[in-house]
Amino acid sequence: MxxxxxxxxxxxxxxxxxxxxxxxxxxxxxxxxxxxxxxxxxxxxxxxxxxxxxxxxxxxxxxxxxxxxxxxxxxxxxxxxxxxxxxxxxxxxxxxxxxxxxxxxxxxxxxxxAACTSQTCSRCGSVDPVSRESQAVYRCTSCGYSANADVNAAKNILAAGRAVTACGDLGTGRSVKQEPLTVAQTARNPRLSSGGEDVN
The missing domain is CATH 1.20.59 (Chorismate Mutase Domain, subunit A)
Known part of the structure; x- marks a missing residue:
């Protein structure tokens, strides 16, 4: 037309x-x-x-x-x-x-x-821009894992999404949305005050 x-x-x-x-x-x-x-x-x-x-x-x-x-x-x-x-x-x-x-x-x-999701290996977790050989090919320089670049990125995105805590942010430390710790909680587990994960 x-x-x-x-x-x-x-x-x-x-x-x-x-x-x-x-x-x-x-x-x-x-x-x-x-x-x-x-x-x-x-x-x-x-x-x-x-x-x-x-x-x-x-x-x-x-x-x-x-x-x-x-x-x-x-x-x-x-x-x-x-x-x-x-x-x-x-x-x-x-x-x-x-x-x-x-x-x-x-x-x-x-x-x-979206940062680094296409440059991160979904198997070993190493980040290297060289691993993204082309638009479609991903080959990790550390462990040798090879896959379609979009599939590898999708696996990284899913893993990061599953790591989101109940507070709605990425589980990289203690959430700022958490209630403040009491003195008893800090004394019972000192790792909590430093942002560590409670293993009890």
Whole structure:
């Protein structure tokens, strides 16, 4: 239809019909994307007690690379193609649908920071940017573990999501949301006062 539109005379009736037909197709595409996001979100939220997502700033990821007249951007066409691919997947729309369904099913949505998830080995835990050989291949430089890069990152995200404490933050130490310790608790277990984990 875009090729047909390019051949048609501007401001003609046939051109207006072609534009209307293109908009109808775009609306159908958006509706299908929304239906798919709603269906998958419903399946995940009803079958699982918790769903872990990578905390992505999609607005920043899909920002234009055109730049300004004084400082023009680079690889503008490639960045525009990447932006279309990201927006075409409907990541944010899926997150919204999942959050909406989770309110009714009781499913817990956990968002994990995206930093180093694709550079960390899901088997030994070592972090090395060199291990990410390409967009699709991950091979750990420490233990030799090899897997698809997205699968390896998904395992890291799931592990980090499972480590989230009942206070809603990552279990790296004593949560700031915890109630303050009493003198008796500190005397019984000195490790708690220093942020250590209670092993009793």
């Amino acid at each position: 875009q090729q047909k539109l390019a051949r048609q005379q501007k401001h003609s009736a046939n051109r207006r019909k072609t534009i209307a037909a293109m908009w109808r197709l775009k609306r159908r595409e958006a509706d299908r994307r929304g239906d798919f996001a709603a269906q998958v979100a419903n399946q995940l939220a009803t079958r699982h007690s918790a769903v872990v997502l990578e905390d992505l700033t999609i607005t920043n990821m899909t920002a234009s690379a055109k730049g300004t007249l004084a400082e023009p951007g680079s690889n503008v066409v490639q960045k525009a193609g990447l932006n279309r691919a990201i927006l075409g997947k409907g990541w944010y729309r899926f997150e919204q649908a999942l959050t909406n369904v989770a309110r009714y099913t009781g499913c817990r949505i956990v968002k994990v920071p």
